[in-house]
Amino acid sequence: MVFICPKCNKEYDYITICKCGSPLVVKEDITKVSFRGEGVWRYEDLLPVKKKISLNEGDTPIIHFNDLDLYIKDETRNPTGSFRDRAATLILSHCDRKRLACGSNGNLGASIAAYSAFAGKESYLFVPKYVERGKLLQMMMYNARIIRVGETVDDLLDPVQESCRLNNFYDASEYNPLSLEGQKTMAFEIFEKGEFDNMIIPVGNGGTIFSIYRGFSQLLKLEFIDKIPRLIGVQSENCAPFTDKNAVAKKTEALAIYVKKPLFRDLAIEAVKKSEGVFFKISEEEIREAQKIMAKKGIFCELASATTIAAGLKYKLKGKTLCIVTGSGLKSFNIKKDYFGVTSTKIEILRLLKEKESYGYEIWKNLNKKMKIQAVYQHLNGLQEKNMISSKKIGRKIYYTITDKGKRFLEVYKEMI
Numbered sequence: 001m002v003f004i005c006p007k008c009n010k011e012y013d014y015i016t017i018c019k020c021g022s023p024l025v026v027k028e029d030i031t032k033v034s035f036r037g038e039g040v041w042r043y044e045d046l047l048p049v050k051k052k053i054s055l056n057e058g059d060t061p062i063i064h065f066n067d068l069d070l071y072i073k074d075e076t077r078n079p080t081g082s083f084r085d086r087a088a089t090l091i092l093s094h095c096d097r098k099r100l101a102c103g104s105n106g107n108l109g110a111s112i113a114a115y116s117a118f119a120g121k122e123s124y125l126f127v128p129k130y131v132e133r134g135k136l137l138q139m140m141m142y143n144a145r146i147i148r149v150g151e152t153v154d155d156l157l158d159p160v161q162e163s164c165r166l167n168n169f170y171d172a173s174e175y176n177p178l179s180l181e182g183q184k185t186m187a188f189e190i191f192e193k194g195e196f197d198n199m200i201i202p203v204g205n206g207g208t209i210f211s212i213y214r215g216f217s218q219l220l221k222l223e224f225i226d227k228i229p230r231l232i233g234v235q236s237e238n239c240a241p242f243t244d245k246n247a248v249a250k251k252t253e254a255l256a257i258y259v260k261k262p263l264f265r266d267l268a269i270e271a272v273k274k275s276e277g278v279f280f281k282i283s284e285e286e287i288r289e290a291q292k293i294m295a296k297k298g299i300f301c302e303l304a305s306a307t308t309i310a311a312g313l314k315y316k317l318k319g320k321t322l323c324i325v326t327g328s329g330l331k332s333f334n335i336k337k338d339y340f341g342v343t344s345t346k347i348e349i350l351r352l353l354k355e356k357e358s359y360g361y362e363i364w365k366n367l368n369k370k371m372k373i374q375a376v377y378q379h380l381n382g383l384q385e386k387n388m389i390s391s392k393k394i395g396r397k398i399y400y401t402i403t404d405k406g407k408r409f410l411e412v413y414k415e416m417i
């Protein structure tokens with residue numbers, strides 16, 4: 001297999017990053033094409049390797065949410081709960097070594113670990129400080145060796161490449177061109193299921209949006225389509241290197257897209273430009289809100305994926321809009337304490353009321369906090385609005401009692417935090 005740099009056309013026969021700094025792609029050979037079978041491997045004619053290792057990934061549904069005026073491609077249905085399984089099936093089918101290394105802040109690492117386990121190979125995952133606990137748990141359960149390095153995925157490149165050189169590991173990181181090949185099958189599936197005007201995609205390193213572009217551009221070359229849909233990349237306002245190249249990135253809760261110096265920056269920008277698309281930034285609050293909106297519709301997506309819903313709802317694009325929901329929320333249970341709109345003081349009040357019913361002054365005394373009694377009444381009103389407590393007047397005092405809903409909340413809260 002020949003790898004080629006899409007920027008300077010230099011060719012390589014091994015997995016690396018081009019001397020010019022660009023990730024490589026597989027040199028294209030897309031002449032004879034027929035689609036048959038299911039999932040990712042339905043498109044084997046357009047893929048550079050033959051199917052060897054597969055957990056039946058791909059073939060994820062597109063769901064229409066009429067009232068939101070959005071379509072969702074639900075990639076959480078993949079074997080490990082994210083679209084990265086598309087990359088992993090290609091990478092493991094190509095890998096000819098016993099041991100693989102991968103630098104990842106979550107989903108790709110989990111996929112590589114799972115598929116390595118399935119293939120009977122060893123995976124060494126380089127993982128930064130900021131990683132979601134569910135993803136780390138997956139990696140451990142799939143029996144990966146975990147090496148913690150640096151703060152973000154930006155810090156992993158050198159240690160992984162160094163380790164691959166020294167140990168003869170196969171490099172399964174995102175810049176492995178086979179990962180683009182696997183992920184481009186999202187474009188093929190979308191093409192087979194309908195026509196869309198806009199496609200909203202979360203961007204971290206930019207590899208995902210570039211791979212979808214690659215899929216559509218191959219369909220264009222094959223004359224299956226006459227136009228590539230508008231590709232819209234979404235980032236968090238806190239970390240938006242695609243729109244603000246020189247801005248100082250802050251931590252975003254959407255850890256899967258917490259990338260300060262995207263490897264695929266130029267390629268992703270070109271893809272968006274050629275498709276007449278655009279990059280959007282979404283605030284952390286809007287991302288969290290969008291996650292809740294989707295959950296209330298039955299789709300629990302991770303925060304990075306919720307950016308696409310937030311952008312779709314905020315910008316109301318003309319035409320049919322498809323949001324790529326890349327990964328499951330079950331992987332990312334780093335839930336903030338006030339996530340459900342119940343602050344720590346409210347939790348304390350609920351705990352007191354679970355012991356016994358009580359009145360304002362007594363609650364205030366028992367909280368033993370430097371706060372005005374009026375503030376306690378505000379919290380009590382808030383809890384009453386959420387139906388977590390009820391009140392009744394006895395004599396001159398108003399007594400508060402925890403409701404079943406309040407008790408249930410405390411139970412769930414205990415498990416989550």
Ligand SMILES: [Zn+2]
Pocket residue numbers: 005006007008009010018019020021022
């Ligand atoms: Zn190059």
